[in-house]
């Protein structure tokens with residue numbers, strides 16, 4: 001029987017077992033970089049499958065799975081394991097047992113799909129060629145991102161994968177469907193912190209003060225030209241000032257105003273050029289108006305870029321596996337993913353698994369207290385991951 005057909009059958013027959021695993025992980029969520037029990041669970045599962053692994057970045061687990069001629073090819077499959085500081089509001093038997101913590105981004109599903117794929121690939125190891133690196137990483141939800149620590153600890157070396165695949169649940173995509181996108185797919189995300197300082201004083205004597213509120217206002221308005229006048233209009237980018245705090249009464253000009261915001265981009269060169277523009281505007285405006293200013297840009301995840309050739313290969317396999325009518329195009333998003341760290345280093349393919357089911361009321365977005373998935377997606381998620389591990393090739 002063809003390898004693809006064997007993968008399909010195994011994914012179908014193991015689906016219920018892995019749905020139970022997902023429910024276990026869902027009931028026991030852990031915050032970023034604290035995935036101790038989840039990591040232990042993954043390690044135990046790999047041990048039972050006879051797959052050797054090493055530990056990286058604290059709670060990260062990297063399994064090495066060898067097929068025929070292990071040196072000839074190496075493909076990495078990545079899952080993230082962390083949950084979010086959200087109190088779950090779903091009324092389900094496997095509701096989070098950890099108060100204030102919830103798998104609201106589907107990382108329980110990602111971990112489950114990779115464990116299932118590992119089992120199938122192990123059982124079929126005489127039928128595919130090369131090595132598959134199974135990456136279970138911590139801390140996707142929290143800067144600077146678990147992926148950056150995994151790379152620091154050598155996850156992309158010994159052996160060096162030629163390509164990496166990552167899966168994310170998509171609550172706006174109906175269950176049974178999958179989606180891909182070539183090239184730019186998600187944005188970089190940097191945090192902006194600005195503090196304007198000056199001599200405050202009586203509001204009736206502004207001539208004796210530096211009006212930090214006025215300076216901050218000018219900065220907010222001036223920052224709007226960073227993108228509108230400098231960024232290529234064909235290049236998506238967003239700069240939002242999301243918080244202004246200063247002053248507390250009508251007759252005092254405050255000596256300090258604090259602001260925060262987010263900057264998103266799809267191009268790494270533009271991203272760092274924009275950082276400079278932001279700095280020039282913030283510092284120049286404050287100087288011109290006689291105020292002091294402190295600007296801190298917390299550099300977050302790089303943008304996610306899907307290699308065109310790998311995209312073609314993956315989409316082709318998915319069409320063969322599921323049928324062309326089940327394969328969609330992912331829309332461009334300004335959200336961020338630490339998968340970007342991998343995709344900046346080696347060819348990557350970050351794809352979406354449909355988990356929405358309107359009839360069953362499963363429609364909530366990620367990062368909401370009512371987020372859930374239609375678990376029949378797990379069979380597809382396992383099968384495709386195994387398929388990419390076994391058959392994806394890149395020159």
Ligand SMILES: [Zn+2]
Pocket residue numbers: 105141366367
């Ligand atoms: Zn998330």
Ligand SMILES: [Zn+2]
Pocket residue numbers: 105106107140168
């Ligand atoms: Zn996520």
